[in-house]
Amino acid sequence: MAARTGRIKLSELASSVGPSSSVDPQxxxxxxxxxxxxxxxxxxxxxxxxxxxxxxxxxxxxxxxxxxxxxxxxxxxxxxxxxxxxxxxxxxxxxxxxxxxxxxxxxxxxxxxxxxxxxxxTSESTILEAAITENIARKNFDVMEEARAVDLLANELSSAAEAARRLKRTEGWVSQRRVLLRLHPDLQAILVSGAMPVRVARELALLPAGAQTDAWRTGSAHDPGVETAGEPTHDANPAPTDSLAKSPRKGRPRLTNHEVLARAVRRAGADAETLADVLFELLGEEGVATLTVLLGDRRDLPR
CATH class of the missing domain: 3.90.1530 (Conserved hypothetical protein from pyrococcus furiosus pfu- 392566-001, ParB domain)
Incomplete structure (x- = not known):
């Protein structure tokens, strides 16, 4: 057979490839x-x-x-x-x-x-990744939309670690966003309104659902004026969106965040295994390793 000579036109090449070809005309x-x-x-x-x-x-x-x-x-x-x-x-x-x-x-x-x-x-995950990445980069998502989107991507990829890599974030950041999905719906609305710092929402989400609203009502962490470095509230003085956002009664001693959480956990009767599961999802593998070191340090402190 004589060798073919001359240039091959791209239009001819495109028409000759089938759907299984590695050449994608599109x-x-x-x-x-x-x-x-x-x-x-x-x-x-x-x-x-x-x-x-x-x-x-x-x-x-x-x-x-x-x-x-x-x-x-x-x-x-x-x-x-x-x-x-x-x-x-x-x-x-x-x-x-x-x-x-x-x-x-x-x-x-x-x-x-x-x-x-x-x-x-290219794949279902690349479509989802593209939609999420741009919205996060432009801060077009509110925090709960961001949490739901990150969770969708992690589920699609069957890996929180791979979702973190695709989004160029840490595994801890992905875990911290996903844990917000455990937050009581009323508290999610308060978070989106800007009346609750993200840090406080993450802490409340660690508690059983039935204890979260009590912890928010009785604690001082829901003060609308509170801001956390790197995660400010959306509005310096937002109007409360729910009865849950009311301030505690005057004269009541203000509790620290860890005191509020400790009381709520005790009321809920959460055991060590449940707490371990929640903490691992919130902190990720790297965060749990850090927590282990911190717990060791606390154990060595004088009582």
Missing amino acids: SRIDGVFRRDVPLLHLAANPRNPRGVQTDLDDLSSIYDQQLQPLSVVSRDSWLRLWPDDAIGDAKYVVVNGCRRLAAAHHFGRPSLDVVIRDSLA
Whole structure:
């Protein structure tokens, strides 16, 4: 057989590869900008970790100006991962920018600029990772949305350690976010409102659910003016959102955080095994190792 000569056209190469080929034709257009894509061609990410988009007033300017294009993947790339997802007749699925898409619908903008990034659709976890990473970096999540998103990624990867690596965070940070999901729903609302520091929420989440609200009511840690270095409350003087946010009666001695927790744990009757499980989830492997050293130091102190 005579050897073939001459250059091979990319168009011919693309048409010759099958779905099992290692050459992905879509990857050749990754990063392509498309201007004024009609909204009917755009579907919101059905697996958006933020869920329903609400309170869009801060994006009202999108009617006149779009400062940044949406990141999307093509219809075919999405349906290869989730063939049963209902995306209608949309040509693209929005991975980053679902709030901007919702605002465009809400305020009557007919089209949006997008960048096609099919490389995001390598796997289900890469889609989720992309959606979470950008929102965390821009601080678009409130703390409970962040906790739910981190938990979703850790479950998808079946590894909190791998989730930490993907998000470029420590395992302790991932564990501390996930433990917030144990917080009583009323206390979650107070946390999101800014009336409770994240540090205090993490401590309360260590307690059994039935003891958390009592600990919040009786302790001084829920003072709205309290701020923790690196994790401030969202508002210096937020209005209480619930009866749980009321201050303790005047004249009652203020308890330290560890006193509140100790009393609540004693009331709940938590045993050592339960506490060990909770602490491991909160602190992660590295944090538990540090805790072991600290407990040893406490044991050696004079009584």
